[in-house]
Amino acid sequence: MDETRLKQVVADVLEVDPAAIGPDFSMDTVEQWDSLRHMTLVLSIEDEFGITIPDEEAADITSWPLIRLVVEEQVGAG
Amino acid sequence: MALPDELKAVLADRSAPLAQVMKAASAGERALGEAGEVVIGLSANVTIDLLGLFLRREALLAGLRARIVPGNYDDPVGDAGHFAEAGVEHMLLLPFFDNLLPAFEAQLESLDSAVVDAKEAELRARLRLVLERTADLKTLWIGLFHRRVPASAPDSSDRVAAIVERFNAMLCEESAGRANVRLIDVGGLVDRLGARAAYDDRFYFRSKAPYSAALLDSLARRLARSTRGFGTYFHKALALDCDNTLWGGIIGEDLLGGIKLNPFDYPGNIFWRVQQRLSGLEKSGLLLCLCTKNNPADVEEVFRSHPDMVLKESQIVARRVNWTDKVSNLVELAEELNIGLDAMIFLDDNPVEAEAVRARLPMVHMVQVPEALVDYPAVVDDIAELFLAGGVSEDSRSKTEQYRQRAAAAQEKAAFGSHEDYLASLDLAVSLRVDSPSEIGRISELSMKSNQFNLTTRRYHEAEVRALIEDPGSEIVTLTVGNKFGNAGLTGIIVLRYEGEVARVENFLMSCRVLGQGVEFAVWEEIARRASGRGCERIEADYLPTAKNGQAADFYDRLGLALQREEDGARHYAQALEDFRPPSSPWVKVDYDG
Numbered sequence: 001m002d003e004t005r006l007k008q009v010v011a012d013v014l015e016v017d018p019a020a021i022g023p024d025f026s027m028d029t030v031e032q033w034d035s036l037r038h039m040t041l042v043l044s045i046e047d048e049f050g051i052t053i054p055d056e057e058a059a060d061i062t063s064w065p066l067i068r069l070v071v072e073e074q075v076g077a078g
Numbered sequence: 079m080a081l082p083d084e085l086k087a088v089l090a091d092r093s094a095p096l097a098q099v100m101k102a103a104s105a106g107e108r109a110l111g112e113a114g115e116v117v118i119g120l121s122a123n124v125t126i127d128l129l130g131l132f133l134r135r136e137a138l139l140a141g142l143r144a145r146i147v148p149g150n151y152d153d154p155v156g157d158a159g160h161f162a163e164a165g166v167e168h169m170l171l172l173p174f175f176d177n178l179l180p181a182f183e184a185q186l187e188s189l190d191s192a193v194v195d196a197k198e199a200e201l202r203a204r205l206r207l208v209l210e211r212t213a214d215l216k217t218l219w220i221g222l223f224h225r226r227v228p229a230s231a232p233d234s235s236d237r238v239a240a241i242v243e244r245f246n247a248m249l250c251e252e253s254a255g256r257a258n259v260r261l262i263d264v265g266g267l268v269d270r271l272g273a274r275a276a277y278d279d280r281f282y283f284r285s286k287a288p289y290s291a292a293l294l295d296s297l298a299r300r301l302a303r304s305t306r307g308f309g310t311y312f313h314k315a316l317a318l319d320c321d322n323t324l325w326g327g328i329i330g331e332d333l334l335g336g337i338k339l340n341p342f343d344y345p346g347n348i349f350w351r352v353q354q355r356l357s358g359l360e361k362s363g364l365l366l367c368l369c370t371k372n373n374p375a376d377v378e379e380v381f382r383s384h385p386d387m388v389l390k391e392s393q394i395v396a397r398r399v400n401w402t403d404k405v406s407n408l409v410e411l412a413e414e415l416n417i418g419l420d421a422m423i424f425l426d427d428n429p430v431e432a433e434a435v436r437a438r439l440p441m442v443h444m445v446q447v448p449e450a451l452v453d454y455p456a457v458v459d460d461i462a463e464l465f466l467a468g469g470v471s472e473d474s475r476s477k478t479e480q481y482r483q484r485a486a487a488a489q490e491k492a493a494f495g496s497h498e499d500y501l502a503s504l505d506l507a508v509s510l511r512v513d514s515p516s517e518i519g520r521i522s523e524l525s526m527k528s529n530q531f532n533l534t535t536r537r538y539h540e541a542e543v544r545a546l547i548e549d550p551g552s553e554i555v556t557l558t559v560g561n562k563f564g565n566a567g568l569t570g571i572i573v574l575r576y577e578g579e580v581a582r583v584e585n586f587l588m589s590c591r592v593l594g595q596g597v598e599f600a601v602w603e604e605i606a607r608r609a610s611g612r613g614c615e616r617i618e619a620d621y622l623p624t625a626k627n628g629q630a631a632d633f634y635d636r637l638g639l640a641l642q643r644e645e646d647g648a649r650h651y652a653q654a655l656e657d658f659r660p661p662s663s664p665w666v667k668v669d670y671d672g
Contacts, residue, residue, distance in 0.1 A: 012097040015104075031625045034529065036127045039281050043128075043291050044096040055280045 001049075001075045003068065009048045010067065013041045026063030038062070049075055081106050081138060089135050096291060099135060106138040114142045116308045119161035121149035122172040122221075125287035129170075132291075132298030140307035155204055155497055156594040158211035168305060169212055172221035172264070173201070174288055175242055179563055183227055183238050194241060196562065198248060203500050205252045209259075217258055217305050222246050224265025226288065228273065260304045267296045303463050313443060313465050314417050315365035316356070317408060319426035320372055320380075320399075323447055324389070325349045329376045339386040346386070348451050353388035355458050360393045364465050365415060368397040369407045369424065404431050405438045423461060501595055502665040505562040508570075508597050509671040510604055512555050513547040520568045521554060525587065529626040531598070532587040533619070533633065538573075551576050552584075553608075557601060558671075559592045566592055572605060581609035581655075583619035586633075596663030602637060604668055606658050616654055623647035636661065 004018075010025075011018040014033055027033045033041075042058045045051075045067070051074040053061070061067045081089075088094050088102040116137050120126060130146035137144035147164045149157035154171050161169050176183045178197060186194070205220075212218045223245045229236045253259040268276040271292055281287035289297070306312050321328045326338025326345045339353075340346035360366050366389070370377065377399050381391045396414050398407035404426070412419045420441040426432055427447035435444050443464065448457055511517065518540050525538045538546070546552045557570030570588035574581055588598055609617060619634050623646075631649070635641065638660050639651035 009095075009097040012101045034626065035285055036125065039125075039285060039287060040096065040100070040128060040131075043278075044100070047095040047291075048097060055284075058280050059284055 001068075001072045005048065006045070006068065006071055009044050010041065010064070013037065013044050021064050023065055028062075033062075045071060051075060080110075081141065082109055085109065086139070089138055092295070100131060103131060103134045103138060107134070107143045110138070110141070110143050115145055116142045116168065117145045117147060117164065117166045119147040119149060119157060119164065119166035119169040120172070121154045121157035121161075121169060122174065123152035123177050124172070124174040124289075125281075125285055126172060126289065126294060127287075128291055129289075129294040129298055132295045133301065135295075136298050136302035137308060140302065140310040142308055142310065144308075150594055151591045153594045155207045155211070155500065158208045162211065162214070167215060168217040168219070168301075168308070169215055170219045170221065170262075170301065171205075171208060172219075173223065174226075175223040175245070176226040176288070177286060183225060186237050186241060193563070198245060200503070200563075201245065202248055202252060203503065205249065207497055207500060209252065209256060212258070213256075215258055216309070217260055218253075218256070219260045219262050219301055219304065220249055220253060221262050221264045222249060224268060226277065262297070262300060262304065264297065267293060267300060271296065300463075311443070312421055313364075313423050314421040315367060315395075315411070315415055315423070316359070316461065316465070317367050317369040317411055317422060317424045318356070319404075319424075319428070319431070320368065320370040320377055322427040323370075323425055324353060325380065325384075329380055330373060334379060334384060337380070337384070339384060341386060345451050348454050350386055350388060351455055352458050355455070355462065357388050357393065359462055359465060360389075362466065365395050365417075366393055367395055367411050367415070368399055369404055369411060369426075370399055371401055371404075372399050374399045403434070405434055408435065408439060408442060423464065425461065498665060501663075504595070504665070505667075506595055506597065506665060507560050507667040507669065508601060509558045509560075509669050510555050510601060511558065511671045512553050512608075514554075514556060515544070515547060517556055517568060518543045518547070521556060521571055524568065524571055524589065525585070528587040528589060529624070530590050531593055531630050531633075532585070532624075532627050533583075533630055534585045534622045535587075535624045535627060536573075536585045546573065555601075555605065557588065557597065559597055570597070570601075572601070574605070574609070576609070576612055576614060579613070579615040581605075581612070581614040581617045583617065586619070596666050598633070599637060599661045600663040600666035600668050602658075602660035603662075604670065606655055606660070610655050614655060616652055617658060618650070618652045620651070621649040 007018045007021050010016075010021055014030055014037060016030065027038065042053055042061070046053055049071060051071070053070060053074060057070045061070050085102045085106045088098055089106060094102075118130075118133055120129060127148065130144075130148070133146060134144045147161055147166050149161070154173075158169065178201070179185060209218070223242045225238050225242055227238075229239060250261065253261065271290075276290055276293040277288055278290040279288075302308065318324060321330075326349050327336055329337055338346040339349050341350040356366065368377065378391075380387055381389070381394075396411055398411055400407070404424070408419065408422065408424060412422055418441070419439055423443040423445060424435055425445045425447065426435075429446065432444050432446045435442055445457060445461060448454055521543050522538050522540045525536070525543075529535070543554065546554050553574045553576075555572040555574065556568050557572070559566045559569045566589075569592045570586075572586050573584040575584050576582075606617065617639065619639060621631060621634055623631065631647075634649065634651045638658060639653045642650045642652050644650070
């Protein structure tokens with residue numbers, strides 16, 4: 001899985017510098033990451049990698065480590 | 079400033095990944111600078127925020143910056159008011175059928191018809207108020223109702239279908255005769271994409287966002303088209319090439335018997351169908367002309383003698399049938415018709431001609447016959463959409479008249495003189511409960527979730543809620559809101575601390591779906607009475623700003639508390655209880671429950 005590409009998508013959607021994305025990067029620490037933005041984020045990631053994130057995970061990937069984990073799983077599964 | 083080509087390419091690419099579209103839209107808006115702006119308000123009873131991005135894309139492609147003004151949840155009348163203040167020019171009213179009441183489609187089979195009637199009357203009343211308040215807008219788009227789940231009955235004539243149809247007739251009746259209203263067939267867009275691609279149930283059940291990005295994209299496109307690119311174009315004439323555009327083959331080589339135009343055989347059937355469509359467009363007012371490299375006599379022969387020719391010579395208002403280049407011919411045609419080149423569409427199959435026109439006459443809308451002929455009818459549908467723009471054709475004009483009469487005959491009981499009359503008809507009731515241990519979970523959850531109407535954004539874990547309930551010096555008051563259609567559940571919380579003569583409001587928050595009906599004001603008389611009963615003389619409250627609660631910034635001012643001081647956006651209020659006069663909302667019934 002191309003982590004740089006994933007970071008870029010997250011950065012584009014949340015309008016942050018990709019360098020700011022690390023282990024502490026989460027919905028709690030990023031002001032503009034609200035539930036609406038979250039939806040866009042999930043859709044954008046799916047779009048970029050051609051995957052479908054299952055419902056439970058879609059709601060739960062609220063931090064960078066979780067996003068990476070789930071996308072890795074899905075890309076691997078595809 | 080114009081939109082840079084590379085951004086335009088990304089925005090025009092319908093399969094570009096979402097993140098790239100977002101980025102290109104922001105960059106495009108920066109590049110356009112202070113260029114023309116179009117202001118669009120979105121009012122819905124579901125979440126459609128992503129539509130804003132796609133509308134920005136459409137606007138940029140038309141050379142404009144779109145400013146999107148979001149509405150509140152299911153508050154079209156309130157939205158219509160605040161949109162006007164925000165300078166909105168185009169408003170979308172999108173009521174999602176299944177969410178008119180919770181799981182409306184599933185409920186319908188067993189729902190009492192009186193409830194359905196009441197819902198229809200309520201929708202009608204609200205629509206009238208919206209129509210009243212939007213008379214000055216350039217456009218009011220109204221999304222027609224459509225079902226979410228296909229009928230399970232094999233003949234698809236279930237109750238849902240019947241009610242959808244009835245409610246849509248109501249929308250048509252009420253908006254008949256309103257020149258700025260465009261009815262948008264959202265269900266048609268869903269059908270075109272297919273339900274599986276048009277809906278995303280993950281976000282419907284969790285966030286009330288039923289539509290997929292693909293559907294919202296096609297909706298944005300439809301909305302832009304219906305306003306002719308937000309007023310940036312107005313196509314009046316369609317110039318047509320002949321060989322392999324109006325018929326298959328080349329008349330100069332294949333001769334009259336050899337060209338393909340037979341309605342019963344492929345590929346003749348494609349060209350015949352296209353001609354039928356063009357003929358229909360001509361009848362609705364599109365000017366047709368010929369711009370083609372042929373011998374005039376050959377073309378004349380096809381028009382006069384081919385048995386399957388649909389278009390008649392009388393339907394062609396101007397022609398350039400010669401061997402001159404198309405660019406010069408188009409310029410001449412525009413002059414002859416006395417229209418601008420930007421009012422012309424040109425349909426041709428030849429990629430070289432198309433390229434020349436695109437390069438030298440970029441204002442002409444160039445449409446190329448697709449290489450895969452089976453796609454040709456859809457391309458002509460696009461042309462129809464470009465031209466019709468939701469305008470009124472002869473047929474729909476008589477329909478409009480019909481609707482107008484039905485509307486006049488419609489029962490007057492749905493008519494309300496004012497927003498307050500409408501609110502009064504809802505039978506709004508709020509019941510207050512104090513320190514209710516059975517609600518601890520729900521209180522904590524609501525405090526964690528509410529962002530927008532949350533005066534201090536203080537969050538409470540369950541243990542903290544329990545402590546507040548048990549502490550005699552504090553109280554948690556919960557608001558349970560209902561109306562004649564049902565109960566919205568626990569939708570608001572007031573946390574009070576009693577400190578001697580001061581009743582301090584530590585936090586007040588409400589779920590956005592019940593705002594705008596006066597409930598947020600109606601409860602304070604009871605709160606004040608309660609505080610007086612405990613010997614308090616003053617009420618104090620704070621507003622603490624966050625990134626998301628801007629809409630509540632002046633709430634305490636509107637409530638009638640006196641601002642004491644303000645620092646870094648934080649506002650501190652106090653008021654003697656005996657002078658505290660919250661605005662009255664007599665249509666809300668407040669009762670104490672325990």
